[in-house]
Amino acid sequence: MDKKGILLVISGFSGAGKGTVVNRLREKYDEYALSISMTSRKPRPTDVEGETYFFVTREKFEKTIAENGLLEYAEYCGNYYGTPRAFVEEQLNAGKNVILEIEIQGATNIKKAFPESLLIFITPPSAAELEKRLKGRGTETDEVIAKRLKRAYEESDGMDTYDYIVVNDELEECVDEVHRIIDLARRQPLRMKSFIGEMKEQLKVYDK
Numbered sequence: 001m002d003k004k005g006i007l008l009v010i011s012g013f014s015g016a017g018k019g020t021v022v023n024r025l026r027e028k029y030d031e032y033a034l035s036i037s038m039t040s041r042k043p044r045p046t047d048v049e050g051e052t053y054f055f056v057t058r059e060k061f062e063k064t065i066a067e068n069g070l071l072e073y074a075e076y077c078g079n080y081y082g083t084p085r086a087f088v089e090e091q092l093n094a095g096k097n098v099i100l101e102i103e104i105q106g107a108t109n110i111k112k113a114f115p116e117s118l119l120i121f122i123t124p125p126s127a128a129e130l131e132k133r134l135k136g137r138g139t140e141t142d143e144v145i146a147k148r149l150k151r152a153y154e155e156s157d158g159m160d161t162y163d164y165i166v167v168n169d170e171l172e173e174c175v176d177e178v179h180r181i182i183d184l185a186r187r188q189p190l191r192m193k194s195f196i197g198e199m200k201e202q203l204k205v206y207d208k
C-alpha cells in the first residue's frame with residue numbers, strides 16, 4: 001500500500017460544525033495533521049498566531065506566492081488565504097492524512113493540482129438546523145447570522161464540486177463517516193500501485 005497520506009479538503013457552511021469534526025478526528029486518530037493557513041487578514045480576539053493562522057502582511061503574502069511557497073491561495077472578502085506548501089508535503093510523505101480547512105475556490109484549485117485529493121463538504125441536515133445552530137452559539141448578532149445564511153445559500157451552488165457530502169447530525173457518526181471515506185480512499189488502485197506490482201509478481205509462478 002502506498003504509505004503516502006491523503007490530501008483531504010474539508011469545507012462546509014459557517015455553523016456546520018466542521019471545526020468540531022476536524023478536532024474530533026484528530027483526537028480520535030493519530031494519522032491526521034491539520035495544515036495551518038497563512039492569511040493577510042487581521043487577527044480576531046480568538047485567534048492564536050501559529051495555531052489558527054500564520055498572520056502576515058499583504059507584501060509578505062505576495063512574496064510567498066512569488067517564491068512558490070503556497071500549494072494554493074485565494075482572495076476571500078478582501079484578504080489573502082493560502083496553504084503553506086512545505087508542511088503539507090512533509091506530512092504526506094510521513095504517511096499522515098493532511099486536512100485543509102479551506103473555502104471552495106481553494107478546494108477547486110487543490111483538486112485540479114492534485115486529482116487524488118479528496119474533497120468533503122460538511123453540512124447540517126437542513127437549513128432550519130443551520131439557522132438554529134448559528135443562533136444557538138449566542139455570539140453573533142442577528143445581522144451577522146443573516147449574512148452567514150445568505151452566504152450559505154451562495155455556497156450551496158458549489159456543493160456538487162465535492163467528492164462527498166457528509167451530514168453532521170450526530171457528531172461521532174459524522175467523524176466516523178469521514179474517517180471511513182478516507183480509509184477507503186487509501187485503498188484505491190491508484191494508491192495501491194506497489195501492492196498491485198507485488199501481487200502480480202507473486203502470481204507469475206502460476207502462469208504455466
Ligand code: 5GP
Pocket residue numbers: 037038041072073074076081082083101102103105106107
Ligand atoms: P476566516 O477569516 O473566517 O477565518 O476564514 C474565511 C474563509 O477562508 C473560510 O471559508 C476558510 O475556510 C477559508 N480559508 C482559510 N484558510 C484558507 C486557505 O489556506 N486557503 C483558502 N483557499 N481558503 C482558506
